[in-house]
Amino acid sequence: xxxxxxxxxxxxxxxxxxxxxxxxxxxxxxxxxxxxxxxxxxxxxxxxxxxxxxxxxxxxxxxxxxxxxxxxxxxxxxxxxxxxxxxxxxxxxxxxxxxxxxxxxxxxxxxxxxxxxxxxxxxxxxxxxxxxxxxxxxxxxxxxxxxxxxxxxxxxxxxxxxxxxxxxxxxxxxxxxxxxxxxxxxxxxxxxxxxxxxxxxxxxxxxxxxxxxxxxxxxxxxxxxxxxxxxxxxxxxxxxxxxxxxxxxx
Amino acid sequence: xxxxxxxxxxxxxxxxxxxxxxxxxxxxxxxxxxxxxxxxxxxxxxxxxxxx
Numbered sequence: 001x002x003x004x005x006x007x008x009x010x011x012x013x014x015x016x017x018x019x020x021x022x023x024x025x026x027x028x029x030x031x032x033x034x035x036x037x038x039x040x041x042x043x044x045x046x047x048x049x050x051x052x053x054x055x056x057x058x059x060x061x062x063x064x065x066x067x068x069x070x071x072x073x074x075x076x077x078x079x080x081x082x083x084x085x086x087x088x089x090x091x092x093x094x095x096x097x098x099x100x101x102x103x104x105x106x107x108x109x110x111x112x113x114x115x116x117x118x119x120x121x122x123x124x125x126x127x128x129x130x131x132x133x134x135x136x137x138x139x140x141x142x143x144x145x146x147x148x149x150x151x152x153x154x155x156x157x158x159x160x161x162x163x164x165x166x167x168x169x170x171x172x173x174x175x176x177x178x179x180x181x182x183x184x185x186x187x188x189x190x191x192x193x194x195x196x197x198x199x200x201x202x203x204x205x206x207x208x209x210x211x212x213x214x215x216x217x218x219x220x221x222x223x224x225x226x227x228x229x230x231x232x233x234x235x236x237x238x239x240x241x242x243x244x245x246x247x248x249x250x
Numbered sequence: 251x252x253x254x255x256x257x258x259x260x261x262x263x264x265x266x267x268x269x270x271x272x273x274x275x276x277x278x279x280x281x282x283x284x285x286x287x288x289x290x291x292x293x294x295x296x297x298x299x300x301x302x
Contacts, residue, residue: 011295018287022270025277026284034288034297041298067295242271 001100005093008067012089015074020239024246031075039168041068046175055103055113058183062139065176066092072169073154077243081157082236083229088150090228091221095138095147098214102132105207109199120192121200128203129188131211138218140180146221254286
């Protein structure tokens, strides 16, 4: 959980803090190449997710896809892209760790992470399925979740650089919707394996409290984005301004 | 990566962020240092070819 939520963002922080400020010319020089790599990563990460059978790997590959989108936002080098990248990093930290926690709840019950062994969990674990639904929708960048805001801002930033990249990265949205809905349907809906149904008790008090703690920022940040954005406005304006000033004097 | 930082320290003489901000770096050195940093960050937040 910590790895997905914190350590993945260190790379993004590094790009924001180091590459864009005192290595601006090199960033401008390499930006098309990195954007191409990140674009390939968005599409390839989402496509790889569709093939996975292990629950944890599905979420890990979806993290890869989201982080590649963040890199696309960072290397668009304008304020909207940077804000979207920061916001998506914050949102992904909450949602990804929540999803890993949900997988951990299931693993606690049945000690297997293979997707084919599960089905119909909504009948026996309704509270958990509700929370898992909200986190799955957030992973898919459903409007009303913070991932959507981050993604919209990133696309606003990319649009100012190149519309071709934008067009291709929207394939990432479609594929992320595909694997997210795929995962949730396979897990929560479908036929319940009645032989093992007794093992699937609903989320107990400890798990519910952790889910609640992660649910509140998901909904809150999705609805009111100013909480994060007004803190980051000045800093990111400085970085983007510094970048364009360094480029202008080049 | 660390080699990039050591090279940067060799050139600039200080790793103070504000000093680094105002230091003019030549283009080829900048590209080299950028590549070193980029490899580190690309592995950390999985970029596509380095995502494992």
